[in-house]
Amino acid sequence: MSRCFNFSAGPANLPLEVLEKAQRDLVDYQGTGMSVMEMSHRGKDYTAIHQKAQQDLRTLMAIPENYQVLFVQGGASTQFAAVPLNLFSAARKADYVNTGAWSKKAIAEARRYGEVTVVASSEDNTFNYIPELSPEHFSKDADYVHITSNNTIYGTCYPTLPETGSIPLVCDMSSDILSKPYDVSRFGVIYAGAQKNIGPSGLTIVIVREDLIGQAQDFIPTMMNYQTHADNNSMFNTPACFIIYMAGLVFDWMLANGGVEAMGKRNQEKAGILYQFLDQSNLFKATVSEADRSIMNIPFVTGNADLDQQFIQQAEVNNFKTLKGHRSVGGMRASIYNAFPKEGVEKLVDFMAEFEKSNS
Ligand SMILES: *Cc1c(COP(=O)(O)O)cnc(C)c1O
Numbered sequence: 001m002s003r004c005f006n007f008s009a010g011p012a013n014l015p016l017e018v019l020e021k022a023q024r025d026l027v028d029y030q031g032t033g034m035s036v037m038e039m040s041h042r043g044k045d046y047t048a049i050h051q052k053a054q055q056d057l058r059t060l061m062a063i064p065e066n067y068q069v070l071f072v073q074g075g076a077s078t079q080f081a082a083v084p085l086n087l088f089s090a091a092r093k094a095d096y097v098n099t100g101a102w103s104k105k106a107i108a109e110a111r112r113y114g115e116v117t118v119v120a121s122s123e124d125n126t127f128n129y130i131p132e133l134s135p136e137h138f139s140k141d142a143d144y145v146h147i148t149s150n151n152t153i154y155g156t157c158y159p160t161l162p163e164t165g166s167i168p169l170v171c172d173m174s175s176d177i178l179s180k181p182y183d184v185s186r187f188g189v190i191y192a193g194a195q196k197n198i199g200p201s202g203l204t205i206v207i208v209r210e211d212l213i214g215q216a217q218d219f220i221p222t223m224m225n226y227q228t229h230a231d232n233n234s235m236f237n238t239p240a241c242f243i244i245y246m247a248g249l250v251f252d253w254m255l256a257n258g259g260v261e262a263m264g265k266r267n268q269e270k271a272g273i274l275y276q277f278l279d280q281s282n283l284f285k286a287t288v289s290e291a292d293r294s295i296m297n298i299p300f301v302t303g304n305a306d307l308d309q310q311f312i313q314q315a316e317v318n319n320f321k322t323l324k325g326h327r328s329v330g331g332m333r334a335s336i337y338n339a340f341p342k343e344g345v346e347k348l349v350d351f352m353a354e355f356e357k358s359n360s
Contacts, residue, residue: 005344008322009335011195053248070206071234076193080109082224100127100151127154130292133162150176153326157294180264199247271295283356301331
């Protein structure tokens, strides 16, 4: 068996222990004579998996009692519509911060259902920073304020959360959920696709404060209504059973490795190695201003598209896979989520130093 260093932005690499555990359980889950893929979602074996995954996520993120944890489908992209459909009340107004491609998609979707104000944007500088936000930026009568905590494509992350007062803060946390401690009580809604830091694609996590459930307008599709999933313990219909099982194994792995606090320390360390190299290199440059740098997604360039291309090709041959930047920005991007080993970052930096030497 040979495993590469996989820098994919998502679906992303999973801990090897998790894959091996799933492999051992695959055809006969704990003596049941069947795979988790084949069992009833109402049976006791799956029910136990489901409850434990929810409980472990609560433990990992210290989710307060007055929040519901929902396991839904449709990706973060479905939440772009579900959020306004659930949270738009009388005013039907929301404030959005535009920090990149995912924010833009969320804004476009919300505009179909109400009045959206883009209160700040970093588009003027290809989204390479997080705009300053103070409480007076926000509309007093907004139903919520929406941010994207970590911008997967551009590699920015909020250094501090905006103060929105009594207006619920809604966050697309797809690419940095569980990467470091977040105070859940600061948010009205957190949502995230699983395929970056949690598991395979096909599961979406929604963490929602209970007082925000039950205000949806009548025409909302039943499957998008948070109430539907809250009332049925995320089993109104067939959940993404196998993906939830995989997410549960990842939660076990995180708990066994010090939880979110320890993940945060490791992620800082890993990102630090790469940024430190980039900041002293004469060839490679980080694209994001220092204060707003993501510890999950790190874009970098040489400034020469042909050289970028050569680097990506040679990296590939040397087992550093999926380093090509997003098609909208070019260059390179190293996504180093929780499961990505520190050793892989160290080896990448050595490889980059060698490449630099032979191209100077
Ligand atoms: C990947 C990503 C999405 C899209 O998620 P899907 O699950 O594919 O819909 C949305 N927002 C952010 C920040 C992402 O990184």
